[in-house]
Amino acid sequence: xxxxxxxxxxxxxxxxxxxxxxAQLWIHLTAWHSVLYTYxxxxxxxxxxxxxxxxAYYERMRPILAATEATxxxxxxxxxxxxxxxxxxxxxxxxxxxxxxxxxxATIATLPRWMRKxxxxxxxxxxxxxxxxALRVMFRSIAQSxxxxxxxxxxxxxxxxxxxxxxxxxxxxxxxxxxxxxxxRAHYGxxxxxxxxxxxxxxxxxxxxxxxxxxxxxxxxxxxx
Numbered sequence: 405x406x407x408x409x410x411x412x413x414x415x416x417x418x419x420x421x422x423x424x425x426x427a428q429l430w431i432h433l434t435a436w437h438s439v440l441y442t443y444x445x446x447x448x449x450x451x452x453x454x455x456x457x458x459x460a461y462y463e464r465m466r467p468i469l470a471a472t473e474a475t476x477x478x479x480x481x482x483x484x485x486x487x488x489x490x491x492x493x494x495x496x497x498x499x500x501x502x503x504x505x506x507x508x509x510a511t512i513a514t515l516p517r518w519m520r521k522x523x524x525x526x527x528x529x530x531x532x533x534x535x536x537x538a539l540r541v542m543f544r545s546i547a548q549s550x551x552x553x554x555x556x557x558x559x560x561x562x563x564x565x566x567x568x569x570x571x572x573x574x575x576x577x578x579x580x581x582x583x584x585x586x587x588x589r590a591h592y593g594x595x596x597x598x599x600x601x602x603x604x605x606x607x608x609x610x611x612x613x614x615x616x617x618x619x620x621x622x623x624x625x626x627x628x629x
Contacts, residue, residue, distance in 0.1 A: 406423050407422075415472060423604055425601060438514065469522065471523060486504045486506075506538065510539050513531070
């Protein structure tokens with residue numbers, strides 16, 4: 405899926421490869437950290453955590469991060485993604501607009517100032533504080549009602565509802581066995597990601613990495629049936 409996302413980063417002139425373990429580490433750590441931080445900021449319970457290593461990682465990565473206009477456009481696109489949560493209905497459009505505004509501001513509130521600057525977004529500390537309070541109240545209210553959670557899931561992601569309903573209703577699993585990643589790889593005969601990347605590099609042999617989306621870094625969305 406990511407093997408063709410390669411090329412030259414225009415600011416530094418360095419080559420990039422989305423399957424490179426270093427690039428994968430950045431994506432997975434920032435995704436994990438964002439989810440954890442969002443839960444801590446807006447969630448209903450305290451979560452045990454240690455941030456020292458995450459802060460150190462950010463400090464190591466900051467000098468080699470670069471943001472282009474395409475990056476900032478993509479950030480803006482992601483910040484506006486909440487507009488797709490609700491069905492396109494005349495009755496729901498005011499709610500969709502409010503949801504979009506609230507979630508955009510809430511997402512920005514989780515970003516450090518230096519990351520906002522790179523992404524081309526600005527927001528005051530007053531707005532950060534106000535949206536944090538608003539989402540804390542909203543999430544706490546939703547967390548107290550299984551019916552509300554089921555309604556929201558059915559409204560925003562109908563195909564997910566049959567999967568989450570048994571979990572929300574505390575239905576026992578048919579198979580309670582949980583495998584570790586290593587056990588799953590052994591069972592299905594799948595190699596580790598680093599080995600997969602080595603296979604990709606071997607398949608490329610001496611061919612240079614292709615340039616990807618040289619114009620603006622965008623391409624059509626993938627459709628999943």
